[in-house]
Amino acid sequence: MKISDVARHAGVSPSTVSYVLSGKRSISDETRRRVLESVRTLGYRPHAGARALASSRSNVIALVVPLRSGIHVPVVMQMAIAAVTTARSYDHDVLLLTQDEGVGGLERVAGTALVDAIIVMDVELHDVRLPVLRSLGRPSVLIGFPADPTGLTCIDFDFEAAGAACAEHLADLGHREIALIGAPPAVYERGTGFAERTKTGFQRAAADRGVRALVRPCDPQDARSTATELLRDHPGLTGIVIHNEPTMEPLLTAFRAAGRRVPDDLSVIAIAPDELAERLGLTSIAIPADDVGAQAVSLLMTKLEGHEVPGATLLPPRLVIRSSTPEIPGT
């Protein structure tokens, strides 16, 4: 089943069929109708390889997903799914690459023309892939911000604004001493950026409001001790932001065990998926993983079409108030 079969069936030339299908030249309604009819009855599907060879466009984009610890898997998956769905709406497919293919993987898929463009998730501050991406000659979009984003297109959730929004909300409610319990230390050390940015926003906003602010990284297995020590050493602490999904429940349990009730004695905000926050009844800011994934693809498609896009895109946080941060906090 090839394009010449369709052409014969419709009584036109192969090029006409191609033009009907691509819309790159005007075709009379009558001819178009006949061709499409033939395509349908014959069940014709253009051969992807042939198309890629002739047009030098594969209609496939690469998505590089992270593997490492400290990243939250469901969020990654959600971005990936959103990316696939969005790519499909632009008539593109998604090739899945893992982080550990590294620079070679990028060179390979770009060099063989397997993909037209690339999305890289979980970018580090000084990612070794940055120079490659700059010189690859194919459009790319990074999810996350490196130290030097010059010449690159980056998109991410605005963690800094999220950290700030949490601090401001707590300040608005009258809290004078607040804490951020963040990602595991490893994440900070790796310099992935997002953990650092939440912290920055949190501290800046707290300072602006004259509120005392503490920040603690936290490993999942240390949840209990982190909570206990924090509350013991800072008895005036009344507001807590948790940006660390797996430790969410252990921390809440530990607060209770330490004799502090949420929300009576302690107001809590989660930076976590809505589903989890909803279940726990926590005021929260969700990472809009769907939006990040979808917009990353949209940016990429815009670049593929040869248009300019902003170098940086930050998706604003949205605070959803639940019962863990009541209007009048206890103390």
Add this chain to the structure above:
Amino acid sequence: MKISDVARHAGVSPSTVSYVLSGKRSISDETRRRVLESVRTLGYRPHAGARALASSRSNVIALVVPLRSGIHVPVVMQMAIAAVTTARSYDHDVLLLTQDEGVGGLERVAGTALVDAIIVMDVELHDVRLPVLRSLGRPSVLIGFPADPTGLTCIDFDFEAAGAACAEHLADLGHREIALIGAPPAVYERGTGFAERTKTGFQRAAADRGVRALVRPCDPQDARSTATELLRDHPGLTGIVIHNEPTMEPLLTAFRAAGRRVPDDLSVIAIAPDELAERLGLTSIAIPADDVGAQAVSLLMTKLEGHEVPGATLLPPRLVIRSSTPEIPGT
């Protein structure tokens, strides 16, 4: 940079270069060396589309990932990553498809020759994609078992054996009344199979050992009430198997709240990732997601090479004993 450039540089014909690269005809050591040298210095990479067109093999496989609730995302992700890694070791890439592309998606990627073969995750008992997969004319492997696997290649974790192993372990320890807290009701209703199979194995093994066995589905938000009612209505219950990751911690909390201590009053086995079980100190059976993903790809590659593979592959469970199921149970 094309094959003829390499050929010229090495002083041979393009076909010789092709044969060096594919190994499909014997080439003298001397010539091979020269060609490979030229490939390296020129940085040559064959054009994927051209190769696919000429050879009618794209060296890409499709992976259809599920979207629905009740499935555990990290497990899916782990399988996907393992699939990509394994596929790369066979010099193949992975195209990511979502469940909701449905039958049309399969027809599209197979029909356009975008992919050579397909892996489908999260197969339902009466999946509408089964007839399509049978008639697609391309190799496929299912992760999960439909009601009628005739003519298909299926692989999965042996949930039935896992359920049985849990019941047997508890019986061995002297428990006379045990319960399985399973997936949300929705999963059972959908007939995805795996939930049902754990239950079957659990009940059969319990019956064989003359142990009373209960089974309860459980929604995440009902963890507390499920635990409370179960313990209230069955005071003789001393062994519990939890096959439901998100409710793991809430259930344990609820047991404690109901005055039952683990492991003194209650032995608990988890069917969950090692990481979680380890953190909670629970005896457990992990779903070997890496193995499932990797073996699915291996099976697919074997089929692609034209060899026969077994119709059904079941990966055996491995029980890891931790402190939640001590030798001499309290009661």
Add this chain to the structure above:
DNA sequence: GATCGCCGTCGAAGCGCTTCGACATTCCCC
């Protein structure tokens, strides 16, 4: 009524690779 330009269609030339058959060489065995 001749001219211009546009519209719709076609033919042919590739895109870069694989693969088949042919052709030399070399080697071995009788």
Add this chain to the structure above:
DNA sequence: GGGGAATGTCGAAGCGCTTCGACGGCGATC
């Protein structure tokens, strides 16, 4: 020493599509 097999290389044909230039026909224009 000649026939046949094995070995190594080449040329050419094509894989199925896109795209460019060409061309015939037709309405608009002066």
